[in-house]
Amino acid sequence: xxxxxxxxxxxxxxxxxxxxxKDWFDPRVEFRRGTWNYxxxxxxLKYLDLxxxxxxxxxxxxWKLPDNWKExxxxxxxxxxxxxxxxxxxxxxxxxxxxxxxxxxxxxGSGDPKxxxxxxxxxLRSVYRKDYTLxxxxxxxxxxxxxxxxxxxxxxxxxxxxxxxCRRCSVFCPYGIDTAEITMIARELLNLVxxxxxxxxxxxxxxxxxxxxxxxxxxxxxxxxxxxxxELEELTGIKVDAPINKKGAEILFVAPSADYFxxxxxxxxxxxxxxxxxxxxxxxxxxxxxxxxNFGLFHSHEMMKRLNAKIYAEAKRLGVxxxxxxxxxxxWRVIHQYMDTLNGPADFLEEPVxxxxxTRFENARSTKMVHITEFTSDLIRHGKxxxxxxxxxxxxxxxxxxCNPSRAMGLLEEPRYVIKNCMxxxxxxxxxxxxxxxxxxxxxxxxxxxxxxEMRLRxxxxxxxxxxxxxxxxxxxxxxxxxxxxxATLPPLLEYWVPGxxxxxxxxxxxxxxxxxxxxRETDLRGTPLPNLAPAEENTEDKxxxxxxxxxxx
Amino acid sequence: xxxxxxxxxxxxxxxxxxxxTGMADLDFLFGVxxxxxxxxxxxxxxxxxxxRWAQSPVPFKITTTCGQQKSLDWIKDSPFEAPHSKLAxxxxxxxxxxxxxxxxxxxxxxxKKDGPRVVYGGSKWLWLAGLAFHWSFLIILLRHYRFFADPxxxxxxxxxxxxxxxxxxxxxxxxxxxxxxxxxxxxxLRRVADPKMRFISLGSDYFALFLLLAIGVTGVLMRYxxxxxxxxxxxxxxxxxxxxxxxxxxxxxSIFYIHLFLVSVLFAYFPFSKLMHMGGVFMSxxxxxxxxxxxKRHVNPWDYPVKTHTYEEWEDExxxxxxxxxxxxEKEK
Ligand code: SF4
Ligand code: SF4
Numbered sequence: 001x002x003x004x005x006x007x008x009x010x011x012x013x014x015x016x017x018x019x020x021x022k023d024w025f026d027p028r029v030e031f032r033r034g035t036w037n038y039x040x041x042x043x044x045l046k047y048l049d050l051x052x053x054x055x056x057x058x059x060x061x062x063w064k065l066p067d068n069w070k071e072x073x074x075x076x077x078x079x080x081x082x083x084x085x086x087x088x089x090x091x092x093x094x095x096x097x098x099x100x101x102x103x104x105x106x107x108x109g110s111g112d113p114k115x116x117x118x119x120x121x122x123x124l125r126s127v128y129r130k131d132y133t134l135x136x137x138x139x140x141x142x143x144x145x146x147x148x149x150x151x152x153x154x155x156x157x158x159x160x161x162x163x164x165x166c167r168r169c170s171v172f173c174p175y176g177i178d179t180a181e182i183t184m185i186a187r188e189l190l191n192l193v194x195x196x197x198x199x200x201x202x203x204x205x206x207x208x209x210x211x212x213x214x215x216x217x218x219x220x221x222x223x224x225x226x227x228x229x230x231e232l233e234e235l236t237g238i239k240v241d242a243p244i245n246k247k248g249a250e251i252l253f254v255a256p257s258a259d260y261f262x263x264x265x266x267x268x269x270x271x272x273x274x275x276x277x278x279x280x281x282x283x284x285x286x287x288x289x290x291x292x293x294n295f296g297l298f299h300s301h302e303m304m305k306r307l308n309a310k311i312y313a314e315a316k317r318l319g320v321x322x323x324x325x326x327x328x329x330x331x332w333r334v335i336h337q338y339m340d341t342l343n344g345p346a347d348f349l350e351e352p353v354x355x356x357x358x359t360r361f362e363n364a365r366s367t368k369m370v371h372i373t374e375f376t377s378d379l380i381r382h383g384k385x386x387x388x389x390x391x392x393x394x395x396x397x398x399x400x401x402x403c404n405p406s407r408a409m410g411l412l413e414e415p416r417y418v419i420k421n422c423m424x425x426x427x428x429x430x431x432x433x434x435x436x437x438x439x440x441x442x443x444x445x446x447x448x449x450x451x452x453x454e455m456r457l458r459x460x461x462x463x464x465x466x467x468x469x470x471x472x473x474x475x476x477x478x479x480x481x482x483x484x485x486x487x488a489t490l491p492p493l494l495e496y497w498v499p500g501x502x503x504x505x506x507x508x509x510x511x512x513x514x515x516x517x518x519x520x521r522e523t524d525l526r527g528t529p530l531p532n533l534a535p536a537e538e539n540t541e542d543k544x545x546x547x548x549x550x551x552x553x554x
Numbered sequence: 555x556x557x558x559x560x561x562x563x564x565x566x567x568x569x570x571x572x573x574x575t576g577m578a579d580l581d582f583l584f585g586v587x588x589x590x591x592x593x594x595x596x597x598x599x600x601x602x603x604x605x606r607w608a609q610s611p612v613p614f615k616i617t618t619t620c621g622q623q624k625s626l627d628w629i630k631d632s633p634f635e636a637p638h639s640k641l642a643x644x645x646x647x648x649x650x651x652x653x654x655x656x657x658x659x660x661x662x663x664x665x666k667k668d669g670p671r672v673v674y675g676g677s678k679w680l681w682l683a684g685l686a687f688h689w690s691f692l693i694i695l696l697r698h699y700r701f702f703a704d705p706x707x708x709x710x711x712x713x714x715x716x717x718x719x720x721x722x723x724x725x726x727x728x729x730x731x732x733x734x735x736x737x738x739x740x741x742x743l744r745r746v747a748d749p750k751m752r753f754i755s756l757g758s759d760y761f762a763l764f765l766l767l768a769i770g771v772t773g774v775l776m777r778y779x780x781x782x783x784x785x786x787x788x789x790x791x792x793x794x795x796x797x798x799x800x801x802x803x804x805x806x807x808s809i810f811y812i813h814l815f816l817v818s819v820l821f822a823y824f825p826f827s828k829l830m831h832m833g834g835v836f837m838s839x840x841x842x843x844x845x846x847x848x849x850k851r852h853v854n855p856w857d858y859p860v861k862t863h864t865y866e867e868w869e870d871e872x873x874x875x876x877x878x879x880x881x882x883x884e885k886e887k
Binding site for chain 1: 555556559560603606607608609610611612613614615616617618619620621622623624625626628629630631632635636638650654656657659660661662663665667669670671672674680684748749750751753754755756757758759826827828830831834835837838839840841845847848849850851852853854856857860861862863864865868869871872875876878879881882884
């Protein structure tokens with residue numbers, strides 16, 4: 001943690017849901033350390049052919065905008081109103097009922113009234129009204145219209161980078177107004193004049209060049225995978241095969257790059273490798289499409305398309321039948337809701353069929369990409385893998401639904417089914433904080449930087465608080481999730497608010513529980529000694545239980 | 555402040571109609587010209603707005619899922635929360651439009667300083683008041699149809715007798731009259747009492763509430779108090795308006811003209827205001843699209859080619875490193 005932080009009680013104690021200002025029309029914001037992100041460096045903007053590359057900082061008085069910045073933004077807005085019905089409708093129909101007001105984790109954790117989704121949207125809406133509507137031109141403030149000024153632009157930067165595009169607000173809005181959509185488009189507008197952040201543009205540039213956010217070059221990628229294979233051998237005594245860029249494989253597997261680089265993601269990677277080996281899957285990794293995540297989603301629709309193009313292109317080049325995707329949240333927003341539209345049709349692929357169970361994944365008939373928990377829960381359902389739940393007895397888990405799989409896919413039961421079949425102790429967090437109402441980690445959509453830590457801790461407060469509840473009452477000691485950003489940002493969040501709770505991926509626990517032919521195991525994938533080293537009899541019992549839950553729970 | 559300016563505007567409107575019909579004798583203007591103009595503005599404006607919205611395409615399918623997707627056949631999906639077919643979408647929209655499904659989810663956040671703890675309480679009042687207002691408004695609107703038709707159609711009489719189910723008072727008391735005023739009053743009090751709501755409320759939000767309240771109050775005054783007006787003349791005026799042969803019966807009473815004028819204002823104001831949510835709710839892409847993204851390809855009509863980093867370019871850049879690492883190559887050099 002880079003910045004010096006106040007104690008949790010102090011941070012939460014300062015939150016007040018009663019706005020202090022009289023109204024919200026004054027756009028000026030104070031760029032306090034810990035609440036904003038560094039500006040995108042010029043090199044990366046140049047590499048991506050993006051406008052106005054220059055050195056600047058949000059704390060500068062002069063942001064070095066182009067002279068005609070105002071026309072560029074207003075023209076950009078007009079253009080997007082014409083291209084996105086969502087934007088057009090969302091600009092017009094909010095009734096300010098306030099149902100969304102206290103649903104945003106950034107509001108709950110900061111009390112800043114402009115973090116109420118309705119007001120976040122009004123920041124853009126006010127300019128739209130002034131420029132675009134008759135009422136706004138005539139009545140001004142009465143109807144909430146504001147002139148676009150440099151201060152408004154700075155305010156946009158501040159608040160549209162305090163939205164993680166999590167869509168929780170949209171669940172509660174009677175018209176489904178999705179502030180994430182508004183944020184996405186507002187960020188596009190800011191990008192038009194070169195106002196963007198480093199932690200989005202740098203991963204995007206890396207991904208464009210090397211194939212992954214971390215900028216790992218092909219040989220480095222191959223090394224990482226090889227290293228994981230060796231490590232898995234040490235842990236299990238089994239040498240698995242992990243092909244890269246293998247032509248003619250049946251399945252292309254795409255995971256977020258953090259899985260082969262960061263911790264605790266890494267244990268999930270070991271889990272995938274163990275699982276694929278055990279079921280004898282004919283698959284390949286790709287070094288060219290070595291990233292499932294897509295920071296273009298946080299930048300612009302165009303950048304999303306540019307980065308996403310690699311996946312289908314690579315599937316075609318390698319001649320695979322279909323694509324399997326790993327544990328990642330926003331990656332799945334892009335794959336589920338955008339990929340087919342952006343870069344499809346994938347008519348060179350086949351409708352996905354599990355080679356192990358024969359199950360046809362009809363829900364992925366067109367996009368031809370299957371989520372790993374859909375795939376694994378189908379394996380479990382058909383009894384194709386043997387799982388010893390007791391090997392995870394040192395864990396008492398809860399599950400954090402990541403924003404995108406829950407609110408943009410409806411992937412709620414699959415991960416739960418997998419979890420319940422590979423471990424014994426599982427407790428849900430309170431119901432207003434899970435499933436479609438889940439709370440964001442507070443660091444999604446490119447906001448997971450060190451310089452932004454205070455805001456992340458605030459935004460993650462509701463999530464951490466729900467986790468604290470099950471930690472305090474049920475001794476939960478691991479928060480499971482299926483998202484790479486979660487795995488990166490929840491550990492510091494929990495360390496701050498709920499020390500004593502670890503973070504892990506579902507396939508890490510699968511990797512632990514998986515009984516592999518010929519294995520010699522003494523530890524789990526983290527190297528911790530297994531809770532039960534003589535599982536011979538218990539195993540049978542566990543299997544019976546597995547079967548039972550498999551029928552009952554879903 | 556915003557509420558006060560809204561109230562002032564409303565006061566001006568009321569005074570204008572009182573003076574206009576009471577002193578200046580502009581009954582024809584208020585009884586015929588304004589209503590016609592208002593309806594015209596409403597229709598043209600409403601249609602224009604819908605067409606404008608419809609002209610913007612829907613480039614992506616961005617359904618918000620509020621429940622389990624349809625995936626493996628042994629996992630139970632929630633068709634109304636994550637609809638996978640057109641029919642299910644219709645179901646979801648009906649739930650939304652008839653019963654305000656999303657508002658029903660509403661919760662209220664509270665921060666307890668011990669801990670600290672955030673807690674989420676149920677909060678159904680907004681849902682209840684919203685639903686009560688909209689349904690009452692619809693019923694009252696339909697009841698008014700009696701003025702415009704002769705004989706009064708059966709469904710209008712049916713609604714009326716249901717609405718006056720309790721059979722209290724003479725004239726019979728309509729339940730919706732009470733409900734709508736209570737609901738609107740609640741919606742107003744909520745805006746001023748909750749500091750968050752006060753903060754987000756604009757003058758136009760208060761204006762819409764005040765206008766509706768004033769229409770309700772004038773209506774109630776006409777029906778239940780000594781300010782009663784001559785129903786026969788009103789029907790004559792109304793029938794004249796619909797048959798496009800307008801007549802202005804003498805002496806309907808200025809309370810009626812205030813009511814009528816405010817209704818005209820409401821209609822004329824509608825297309826320019828947030829009240830358009832009535833049309834917009836049908837067009838919200840997060841609600842009116844199926845969550846079948848991976849099943850059916852959605853086409854973006856303005857899609858354009860973008861600059862990508864192709865495999866060939868990529869291999870050209872990293873070939874030597876890849877060769878050294880023994881990775882498969884497309885081209886040897
Ligand atoms: S819930 Fe929807 S309509 Fe209500 S204030 Fe929020 S965005 Fe506006
Ligand atoms: S999308 Fe999420 S972060 Fe953004 S305003 Fe809505 S609730 Fe807040």
